[in-house]
Amino acid sequence: MTAEIDVEIADGIATITLTAEKTRNALNPESSRRLARACDEIDANAEVGAVIVRGGGGTFCSGAERDVLARAGEDPADPERFAELGAVYDAFVRVGSMSVPTIAAVQGAAVGAGVNLLLATDLRIVATNARIIAGFTRIGLHPGGGHFALLGRLVGREAAAAIGLFGAEVSGIRAAELGLAWEAVDAAEVDGRARELAATAAKDPELARRVVGSLRRELDPPGVSWAAALELERGSQMWSLRRRDVRG
Template sequence: MGQVHLERRDGVAVLTVDSVEVKNGLTPEMGRQLAALCDEVDADASLGAAVVRGAGGTFCSGADRRRWRPGADQAEDATYQEAGAVYGAFMRVGTLAVPTIAAVRGAAVGAGINLMLATDLRVVATNARIMAGFLRIGLHPGGGFFTIAGRTAGREATAAMGLFSEEIDGSRAEQIGLAWRAVPDEDVEEIAFELAAQPAKDPALARQAVRSFRTELGPPGLAWDAALHFERATQMWSQRRRGSS
C-alpha cells in the first residue's frame, strides 16, 4: 500500500507521494498520512519551505482506482469519510505554514492536479501531462478544483481543463500561468529545491510572508473550503450515476 514520506533538507520539508505501482494514486490512508505530516512540518520551526513531489518520476495520477466504489452510496458514512480524507489532504497542503512548491514530473491528473494546485508555486517538466479529466470519466470535479485552478490559471484555462477535459503539457502550463517554470524533466526537482532554499534561509520570515501572501491573494469567489463542500454533493451524485451506467 502507498505511503507519504517526509524528509528534511536544509530547512526544506520534502513531501513525497509514493505508490509507484499505481503512478502515485492516492488512497484515503495516504491522505490522512499527508495531513499528519503537514502537522509535523508546521510544528518544526526550523523548516521554512516545502516541496511536494511524487516518487518514480510521476507526480500523482489521481485517486487510487483500486479503492473506487462507483455506484456505491456516496453519502454512506465510510465512503464519505474516505473521499473527505483525500480532499482534506489537498487543503492541508494548501494551509501549510511555509511556502510550498510542487515539483511536477510525469502526470498530474484528477486528484493529482488538485494536489499540484494546492501549492503556492509549481515547477513542471516540459513534457508533464496535466489534466483534470473529471468529466471525461463521468465525474463532477471535486476538491474545490474550479476555485484553486481559477486563482492560478484564470477562467479560460479553468474552463478548458475542468469543463472540456483539455490536457496540457508543462510548456503550455507555463504559458498560461499554471506553472512558474517548465524545465526538462531531469531538472524539475533540483530547480524546485533551489527555489525552496531561498525562504528556507529564514523560516520565521517565510512563515509570516506566506501568511500575508495567501491572505491578500487568496482565491476569489467562494472560499476554498466552501467550494469543496459546494461541489461535494454533485460529485457524489456523479459517482453513483457512473456506477449504474
C-alpha cells in the same frame, strides 16, 4: 497498494515524496491521512522554511485510487464512504493550508485529484513534458475538491473551462504559458530547480511563514472560499459517482 509518504528534511527544506509505483502515486484514505500528518509534523518544526511536494518514480500523482471512487459511487450517502473520499480532499487542503511556503515539483503525469494537489501549493515547477490532466469529465465525474476555485485563481475562466470542463490536457510548457506553473524545465532539472527556489525561503523560516500567510490572505480570491467550493462541488461529484456505478 498504499502510497508511502516519505519526508526528508535538510537545510530547512522538507521534501514530501509520494511513492506507490504500482498505482502511479494515487491517493487513498490511508495515504491521504499520512500526508496530512506529515504536514502537521512539518508545521510543528520551526526550523523548516519551505516544503517541496513531489512524486516518486517519474509520476507526480494519478489522483484518487479507483477503488476509493468506486466505493463512493456504490453508496455516496454512506458515512464511511463519504469520509473516505473526504480524506483525499483533506490531504491537499492540508497541503494548501500549511504554515510554510510550498512548491510542487512535477514530473510525469498529474491527473484528477493529483491536479488539485499541485494546485494546492504556492508555486509549481514542472517538467516540459509533464502531462496535467484534470480528466474528471472524461470518466463521467464532476470535479471535486474545490477544483475550479483552485484552478481559476491561477489561469482564469477561459483556461479553467478548457481544463476542468472540456478535458483539455496541458503540457508542462503550456502550463507555464498559462500561469499554471512558474517554470517548465527539463525533467532532470525539476527537483533541483524547486530546491533552488525553496532554499531562499528556507534561510529564514520565521519570515517565510509570515510572508506566505500574507500572500494567501491578500491574493486568494474573495468570491468563494476553498472550503465553500469543496461543499458546493461535493454533492454533484457524489451524484456523478453514483450515476457511473449504476450505469456500470
